[in-house]
Amino acid sequence: MAGKEIGVGLVSVGWMGKVHSRAYQALPVVYPELGVKPRLVIAADTAPDRIEYAKDVLGYEQGTLDYHEVLNHPDVDVVSICSPNFLHKEVAIAAAKAGKAFWLEKPAGRSLAETQDIAKAAKEAGVLSTIGFNYRNVPAIEHARKLIAEGRLGRIMNVRGVFFADYSSEPNGALSWRFKRDLAGSGVLGDLMGHLVDLAHYVLGPIEEVTALTHTVHTQRPIQQMGVGTHFDVVEGGEMGDVENEDYAAMLIRFGNDSNAAGAVGTLESSRVLVGPRARYALEIYGTEGSFVWDFERMNEFELTLTRRGEHLGYQRIMAGPGIGDFGSFQPGAGTSMGYDDLKIVEAKKFVSAILGKEQINSNINDAVASAAVLDAAEKSASDGAWHTLPKVESTTAARKAN
Ligand SMILES: NC(=O)c1ccc[n+]([C@@H]2O[C@H](COP(=O)([O-])OP(=O)(O)OC[C@H]3O[C@@H](n4cnc5c(N)ncnc54)[C@H](O)[C@@H]3O)[C@@H](O)[C@H]2O)c1
Numbered sequence: 171m172a173g174k175e176i177g178v179g180l181v182s183v184g185w186m187g188k189v190h191s192r193a194y195q196a197l198p199v200v201y202p203e204l205g206v207k208p209r210l211v212i213a214a215d216t217a218p219d220r221i222e223y224a225k226d227v228l229g230y231e232q233g234t235l236d237y238h239e240v241l242n243h244p245d246v247d248v249v250s251i252c253s254p255n256f257l258h259k260e261v262a263i264a265a266a267k268a269g270k271a272f273w274l275e276k277p278a279g280r281s282l283a284e285t286q287d288i289a290k291a292a293k294e295a296g297v298l299s300t301i302g303f304n305y306r307n308v309p310a311i312e313h314a315r316k317l318i319a320e321g322r323l324g325r326i327m328n329v330r331g332v333f334f335a336d337y338s339s340e341p342n343g344a345l346s347w348r349f350k351r352d353l354a355g356s357g358v359l360g361d362l363m364g365h366l367v368d369l370a371h372y373v374l375g376p377i378e379e380v381t382a383l384t385h386t387v388h389t390q391r392p393i394q395q396m397g398v399g400t401h402f403d404v405v406e407g408g409e410m411g412d413v414e415n416e417d418y419a420a421m422l423i424r425f426g427n428d429s430n431a432a433g434a435v436g437t438l439e440s441s442r443v444l445v446g447p448r449a450r451y452a453l454e455i456y457g458t459e460g461s462f463v464w465d466f467e468r469m470n471e472f473e474l475t476l477t478r479r480g481e482h483l484g485y486q487r488i489m490a491g492p493g494i495g496d497f498g499s500f501q502p503g504a505g506t507s508m509g510y511d512d513l514k515i516v517e518a519k520k521f522v523s524a525i526l527g528k529e530q531i532n533s534n535i536n537d538a539v540a541s542a543a544v545l546d547a548a549e550k551s552a553s554d555g556a557w558h559t560l561p562k563v564e565s566t567t568a569a570r571k572a573n
Contacts (some may be wrong), residue, residue, distance in 0.1 A: 173198060173207035176522060179246035179270070180213040180230065181237045181261050183220040184278045185400060186302065187213070187277050188513055191228045193518035194250075201519045206526070214240045215396030228471045237261055246340045253273060253345045254396070255354045259284040260564035266295040273304040273521050278538035280355025282546035286410065289535040299535040300521045303368040305451060306533060307516035309495030310472040314455060314462045315373045318400040318430050319572035322476055324459030326425075329436030331370060331454070333362035334447035337402050338417065344394035344522070346401040357415030359384070362451075363440040367541045369453060370438065371568040375429020376540065381557045383549035384416035387443050388513045419442045421548050428549065428562075431553070449458050470507040 177369040178194050179186050194208035206363030213224035214237040221233035232243075237253075241264050249265045251258060251274045255426040259279050265272040268287075278301055279285035291297045305311060317323060318543060337343070349351035350362060370377060394401075425431040451466035460476040461483065473485035490497050491504025496516045500508050520532035547558035 173205045174526070176206050176208050176525070177211045177243075177247045178208050179211055179240035179243055179249045180190060180224065180445060181240055181249060181251050181257070182253035183215040183224045183228070184212055184219075184252060184397075187220075187224070187250070189230065190250040190273065190518070191224075191230075192511060193514040193515055195229070195521065196515045197518055200515050204519060204522060204526070206522055208522075209245070209531075210303070211245045212240050217259075220397060233510065238264065241265050241270060243369075244475060246270060248273065248521070255280050255360065256347070256352060259288055262299070263291040266291040266297050269295060269297060271298040271525055273300050273302070274535070274538075275354065276368075276538065277360035277542065277545070280343040280360070281543060284537070284543040284556050285539050289539050291413070292535050294431070298530065300517070300522055300524070300530075300532040301538045302509075302512040302517065303365060303372075303527065303533040303537065305369055305466065305518050306363055306372050306541050307496065307513040307520075308464070308466070308469055309490040309497040310464045310469070311369065311373060311453070312495035313490070314485070316454070317462065318373060318455065318457070322460060323455065323457030323462065326374060326431035326434040326455060326457045328434055328456050329370065329374065329423075329431065330456075331366045331436065331438040332452050333366045333440040334450040335362060335442050336444050336448055338388070338391075338442045339445045340404045341388050342404050342406060344393055344399065344401060344403040344405050345391035345411045346394045346398060346403075346411065348401050348417060349391060354400065354415060356545060356549060357386070357413075358417060358440045358442045359419050359548060362528065362539060363419050363438065363547055363548070364541045365451070366413045366438050366440060366453075367397070367544045370423070370436070371537065371540055371566070373453070374376075374425060374431040374434070374454070376426050376562065376567070377423045377544055378426030378429075379424040379559050380421050380431050380544055380547045380551060380556075382419060382421040382551040384549070384552040385415045385418040386413055386415070389413050394408065404413045408515060409443040416552075419542075419548060419552070428491070469509075491540050497543040530567055531570060532567060534565070534567050536563055537568050539563050539567065540566050
């Protein structure tokens, strides 16, 4: 039986454009109970070969150089915004005005102010939004959130998070749009730290205070044209240009009383230039009765201890399996691992479920505002050396009760 058709429009056919498209396509297979049949209607990019790719390989019916055609297409119900950061505000506000629900990649805006503008437009238009905070969908993370909400780790004392990547560890790594202020906004703060802040908000609750420092290691890189290659590329002998944002950021944080970690403190660190970690996106949470440790490089397992007495002292290594998060929708047994793209399928499922009228459990634009507020305070602190208190952000889905 054919499911309910959902018309998909895509803005930008880069890495994330492909991943979003595959996620929609997978929905009828992974989540047949949703009863939806996504239809890839139209994709936009300014690189003509990527438009051809969208049609010939991804299966979009139409392609265009002008993203407005995506937003104005009558058959488009949802829009995936996978463009470089400088276009996010413009496209998301235009999508809201066109009455289209949007799935916007992180960071939502290049700054807190841009993110707030998108939130205002989405609220005024009454359209549903979701943000690409995909690490929320890791089964181990969902499990940690539940354990902490149930008090199984006791009182949370401290948290240690790192989002360490090596995509620009090579000094001749391409100067993609990610390194330019006008195109990206901040550097590793918006690119990786924003994910980590959202994870902290999702698993533990709102961060209340922050102080930070930032550092740029490689100040020049070979220029890469927009729409060519990826940010992992190494360019030998090219014309050099200036890196305009930070390679590394570290924050000290305190959690507020309205979190599940009231009074807890922690450190969050991000780098895009390390040699060694490939995608070490790790969260360690230490409570008075137990601890949880997870690292994306071994996404399907986590270490847990729930006692400080008796024979089970220290960590046990647990493989995620059916019954933990959405694992069971992908594989029938533990040990047959999920991958990064699967997190996007879970994200697409939650987005489409909310569009169909179910409770929104995915991140929304207010979660992006909460994350951007921390990043904005971190940038200010890196320049003035002070602690900054964060405003309370209403209507986030991170504040939703764990179940
Ligand atoms: N959630 C995650 O884990 C994750 C991972 C990677 C990237 N991202 C985010 O996704 C977004 C895209 O990143 P990416 O790595 O896919 O980038 P990318 O460089 O691979 O692709 C960007 C695409 O945008 C196109 N583009 C440029 N100007 C355009 C315009 N005016 N109209 C339409 N298209 C235009 C380019 O031609 C290119 O095809 C960024 O905001 C990034 O931060 C999120």
